[in-house]
Amino acid sequence: MAPAIKNAPAAPTAAATTTQPKKPLSIGTALPYETRTAMHLKGLVPSAVEDFSAQEARAYEQLKTKGTDLEKYIFLSWLRNTNLNLFYRLVLGNLKEIAPIIYTPTVGQACQEFSHIYPFLAPPSSVDGLYIPLNEVDNIDEIIANYRASIPEGCEPETTVITDGSRILGLGDLGMNGMGIPVGKLQLYVAAAGLDPTRCLPIVLDFGTDTPKYLDDPLYLGIRQKRPEDAEFYAATEKVLNGLTKAFPGIFIQFEDFNTPHAFGLLEQWRNKILCFNDDIQGTGSVILAGFISAIKLAGIPARDHRILFVGAGSAGVGVAKQLVDYLVLEHNIPEDEAKAMFWFVDSRGIITSNRGDKLADHKVYFARHDNGDTQCKDLEEALEYVKPTALIGLSTIYKAFSERILTRMNEINTKARPIVFPLSNPKTKAECTFEEAMRYTNNRVLFASGTAFPEYTIPETGELRVPGQGNNMYVFPPIGLGAKLAKPTKITDSLIFAVSRSLSNTLSQEEIARGELYPRIERIRETSAQVAAAFVHQAVREGLAQDQYWIDLVNANPASSATSEIPDGTYSQAVLEQVSQRMWAPAESAQQLLAPKLKL
Ligand SMILES: NC(=O)C1=CN([C@@H]2O[C@H](COP(=O)(O)OP(=O)(O)OC[C@H]3O[C@@H](n4cnc5c(N)ncnc54)[C@H](OP(=O)(O)O)[C@@H]3O)[C@@H](O)[C@H]2O)C=CC1
Ligand SMILES: CC(=O)C(=O)O
Ligand SMILES: [Mg+2]
Numbered sequence: 001m002a003p004a005i006k007n008a009p010a011a012p013t014a015a016a017t018t019t020q021p022k023k024p025l026s027i028g029t030a031l032p033y034e035t036r037t038a039m040h041l042k043g044l045v046p047s048a049v050e051d052f053s054a055q056e057a058r059a060y061e062q063l064k065t066k067g068t069d070l071e072k073y074i075f076l077s078w079l080r081n082t083n084l085n086l087f088y089r090l091v092l093g094n095l096k097e098i099a100p101i102i103y104t105p106t107v108g109q110a111c112q113e114f115s116h117i118y119p120f121l122a123p124p125s126s127v128d129g130l131y132i133p134l135n136e137v138d139n140i141d142e143i144i145a146n147y148r149a150s151i152p153e154g155c156e157p158e159t160t161v162i163t164d165g166s167r168i169l170g171l172g173d174l175g176m177n178g179m180g181i182p183v184g185k186l187q188l189y190v191a192a193a194g195l196d197p198t199r200c201l202p203i204v205l206d207f208g209t210d211t212p213k214y215l216d217d218p219l220y221l222g223i224r225q226k227r228p229e230d231a232e233f234y235a236a237t238e239k240v241l242n243g244l245t246k247a248f249p250g251i252f253i254q255f256e257d258f259n260t261p262h263a264f265g266l267l268e269q270w271r272n273k274i275l276c277f278n279d280d281i282q283g284t285g286s287v288i289l290a291g292f293i294s295a296i297k298l299a300g301i302p303a304r305d306h307r308i309l310f311v312g313a314g315s316a317g318v319g320v321a322k323q324l325v326d327y328l329v330l331e332h333n334i335p336e337d338e339a340k341a342m343f344w345f346v347d348s349r350g351i352i353t354s355n356r357g358d359k360l361a362d363h364k365v366y367f368a369r370h371d372n373g374d375t376q377c378k379d380l381e382e383a384l385e386y387v388k389p390t391a392l393i394g395l396s397t398i399y400k401a402f403s404e405r406i407l408t409r410m411n412e413i414n415t416k417a418r419p420i421v422f423p424l425s426n427p428k429t430k431a432e433c434t435f436e437e438a439m440r441y442t443n444n445r446v447l448f449a450s451g452t453a454f455p456e457y458t459i460p461e462t463g464e465l466r467v468p469g470q471g472n473n474m475y476v477f478p479p480i481g482l483g484a485k486l487a488k489p490t491k492i493t494d495s496l497i498f499a500v501s502r503s504l505s506n507t508l509s510q511e512e513i514a515r516g517e518l519y520p521r522i523e524r525i526r527e528t529s530a531q532v533a534a535a536f537v538h539q540a541v542r543e544g545l546a547q548d549q550y551w552i553d554l555v556n557a558n559p560a561s562s563a564t565s566e567i568p569d570g571t572y573s574q575a576v577l578e579q580v581s582q583r584m585w586a587p588a589e590s591a592q593q594l595l596a597p598k599l600k601l
Helices: 014-018 025-030 033-038 052-065 069-082 084-093 095-102 106-112 114-120 134-150 175-193 230-247 260-270 279-299 315-332 336-340 380-387 404-413 435-441 477-487 494-506 510-514 522-542 549-557 574-582 591-599
Strands: 130-133 159-163 200-206 252-255 276-278 308-311 343-347 391-394 420-423 447-450
Touching: 025 052, 025 084, 025 591, 033 591, 052 069, 052 084, 069 084, 069 095, 069 106, 069 114, 084 095, 084 175, 095 106, 095 175, 095 522, 106 114, 106 175, 114 175, 130 134, 134 200, 134 230, 159 175, 175 200, 175 477, 175 522, 200 230, 230 252, 230 260, 252 260, 252 279, 252 477, 260 276, 260 279, 260 315, 276 279, 279 315, 279 391, 279 420, 279 447, 279 477, 279 494, 308 315, 308 380, 315 336, 315 343, 315 494, 343 380, 380 404, 404 435, 435 447, 477 494, 477 522, 477 574, 494 522, 522 549, 522 574, 549 574
Parallel strands: 130 200, 159 200, 159 252, 252 276, 308 343, 308 391, 391 420, 420 447
Antiparallel strands: none
16 A cells, blocks of 8 residues: 555545536626636637626527427526526526426426436536435435535525425326426425525435336336335435434425325424425415415305315325315314315215225325215216315316316306316326316306416407416415525424415405406516515514524514414515515626625625
């Protein structure tokens, strides 16, 4: 062995090499000549000097040349990994057009193809998140250390989205391919609520898959084994969460797209221990409650007269229904038993009743009907005639489950009130119906929201344009994450989630209300996210959960107008809103602004 040389310079570590300031070639054409000279970039980039808007126009032009949505997804992913600032400029400037590519529906296809497109999503040196294999959970500290070494100092993650890929949108168990979802969700954290993009960490727990198609795919990039039993799953997840929270204390954790039993199980296990929430249960519950509050104002009958039929009793269906029960109890003073009795559920075996003959999963027991006598409805058609619902909510993953016949009957049944129809399953290939179908078969009377965005619809007879609501948790998880980052609550409670729903329903503009819309337009999502985050911060302080003294003092000095109300009503003060808005990250306007901290210009 060669003798050690005293005081020899240490070999460069991964950390040292990857945190070296990189030459900003991708923004190079936006750098003035003198800056290029100072940064030794002369001759390394074309000579034209242009501003960011020219770069943005070029990127948009390239985006438009892509023939398919998946190609657009790949192009945008590459752009994000090579020029973060330009990527978010492009996204924010074209949110309505780009959200369906980086998020549902295209992200669903990207996940299905993930192992095939992975190398083309980012340059080889980019670290886009953590892939944690089941057989490596004992080495979680090493994995985290590797990650830490790959990021610049000061970029420790403060927000993470974790999936194990076991229920990706309505597409089922995609295994490691599910990584596209945390990546996509975190882009919305940044775009919608201004979280710092350098401090967002997507994680996939690569715990195998039970889908033969992926296990048999020679290009599949996850571990090739079936999923573990529950005990091993929970033990492995615990190791990961302990490692993460030890390395990054206070990190905000979003559980995403776990299969339903594990979604409920993890939430129950962790909700009082760490700062976490489940987006599919609580986020979906919160966003749909917001739309529902608006819908029942427009429907034309008292809240307590509604009869709500859910198709699908998974994490999303049950999560939403529980939020609606809370609302009916708190806001309309309906006793819990009576509120619960306003709900019926259909799952793959028909209406859920206590005497159906099968053992109900734990999460279904609360809503099982006891008043059905001998009646059992085997499917939606029978259930519709039995319940005669005022509201039909789809979280079933069954494409076109709301057929022409079902929608026509919803219209016929609801002569006094406008029918509420929410086909919420994602992606588009799983949606229970389209906006056009819902309009057409209800004589344009429908109050509508869908999980995936549908095109606007022009009523042929009148030429009137109608805009569908997008009942998607993207309206709430970004502001919840922002509020959590600022106020630093010890945990996320049901009343915090309730305040978020109320505040989102308060964000509708007069014009949106007048047009009968149930959600704010997506173009306003930054503005509404700030308002919802401000309401979150107020509620966190009100409940004594907030730990950040700045926000505690600010809220106490500037209480919301309704600070004495017992019910979380989603209100906030202007002072808090202003401060929240100021803390939202936004892309830089110029190369100088972007590089200023590094260059000390
Ligand atoms: N809009 C939004 O923001 C969100 C939308 N979603 C979407 O909701 C959907 C469901 O998610 P999640 O609840 O977690 O998934 P699950 O797979 O846990 O739930 C699906 C439910 O649909 C039921 N179902 C299946 N087939 C039928 C059928 N033929 N008729 C009636 N019911 C049926 C299942 O029945 P059984 O229990 O018997 O198997 C189950 O209860 C997904 O498409 C997801 O993308 C989720 C979160 C947010
Ligand atoms: C939107 C979402 O979280 C889902 O479909 O699972
Ligand atoms: Mg989800």
